[in-house]
Amino acid sequence: MSTTVTDPIFRATGVGCRFGGVIALDSVDFEIGRNEIVGLIGPNGSGKTTLLNVLSGIYKSTSGELEVDGRPSRFMSSRRLSRDYGLARTFQNIRLCSSLTVRENVLIGMHSRFKWYDSILPFGPGSREKKAAANVEEILEFVGIGDKADEIATDLAYGDQRRVEIARALATSPRLLLLDEPAAGMNPREARVLVDLIHRIHAERDMAVVVIEHNMNVVMNTASRVMVLDAGLCIAHGDPKTVSADPHVLEAYLGKRFRDA
Numbered sequence: 423m424s425t426t427v428t429d430p431i432f433r434a435t436g437v438g439c440r441f442g443g444v445i446a447l448d449s450v451d452f453e454i455g456r457n458e459i460v461g462l463i464g465p466n467g468s469g470k471t472t473l474l475n476v477l478s479g480i481y482k483s484t485s486g487e488l489e490v491d492g493r494p495s496r497f498m499s500s501r502r503l504s505r506d507y508g509l510a511r512t513f514q515n516i517r518l519c520s521s522l523t524v525r526e527n528v529l530i531g532m533h534s535r536f537k538w539y540d541s542i543l544p545f546g547p548g549s550r551e552k553k554a555a556a557n558v559e560e561i562l563e564f565v566g567i568g569d570k571a572d573e574i575a576t577d578l579a580y581g582d583q584r585r586v587e588i589a590r591a592l593a594t595s596p597r598l599l600l601l602d603e604p605a606a607g608m609n610p611r612e613a614r615v616l617v618d619l620i621h622r623i624h625a626e627r628d629m630a631v632v633v634i635e636h637n638m639n640v641v642m643n644t645a646s647r648v649m650v651l652d653a654g655l656c657i658a659h660g661d662p663k664t665v666s667a668d669p670h671v672l673e674a675y676l677g678k679r680f681r682d683a
């Protein structure tokens with residue numbers, strides 16, 4: 423099942439990913455418009471994180487084509503995809519440096535955009551370091567944790583740690599931000615703040631966003647388009663209202679979630 427987007431920043435065509443006998447992705451077509459928020463949902467093990475890992479160069483797809491802005495990206499490293507193609511992501515399991523402050527964790531994101539000569543040229547490091555430090559303060563304020571800059575990142579409440587992860591991704595100045603279960607472990611109030619943050623990222627930072635979530639309030643209140651995976655296959659896509667009424671989606675995923683709730 424394919425999606426048709428008029429101005430895609432990212433396009434995956436027939437993407438497959440196998441782990442031995444496990445088919446994690448089975449010929450998935452996926453496009454992301456330059457300025458949209460796309461929700462990615464599906465049952466556990468349906469391939470959502472694998473798709474994000476393939477998009478961001480952490481896994482290599484075993485078949486298919488990937489393009490960012492029309493440029494082939496299938497064999498690019500995650501570092502190049504971040505630095506030269508404008509992709510950034512957060513992880514399902516929070517990955518913060520435990521001995522570093524919030525500010526330092528976000529600075530790491532910014533340094534990934536530096537070129538090798540920035541640390542050699544006399545006019546490079548000083549100016550870039552100063553600019554980076556100012557940008558970090560601005561990003562921390564933007565995500566709402568400016569007052570926690572000097573705290574050890576892993577000492578923060580869970581919801582705030584997730585915001586540090588988002589801040590670190592924003593520090594790379596991406597054009598496409600991939601969020602893997604950003605609401606996991608958040609209480610309903612934190613999840614509402616997250617919804618607002620995703621909207622602000624999209625509107626004020628002018629970037630496309632992909633959100634994997636099991637929290638349907640977050641998906642339905644942020645995404646303009648939703649894609650549903652089941653057993654590595656795209657079983658539905660469209661606007662949130664249409665997708666949530668789709669009988670295949672109710673059977674494979676949403677029906678079960680509502681029954682279990």
Ligand SMILES: Nc1ncnc2c1ncn2[C@@H]1O[C@H](COP(=O)(O)OP(=O)(O)OP(=O)(O)O)[C@@H](O)[C@H]1O
Pocket residue numbers: 441444445446464465466467468469470471472473514
């Ligand atoms: N590195 C890996 N090695 C082996 N199998 C893997 C690997 N990564 C993912 N898989 C398998 O691929 C399938 C899809 O997993 P994936 O993590 O993408 O699902 P998911 O939809 O993100 O699930 P969840 O909602 O639980 O996070 C699963 O069967 C999983 O066990």
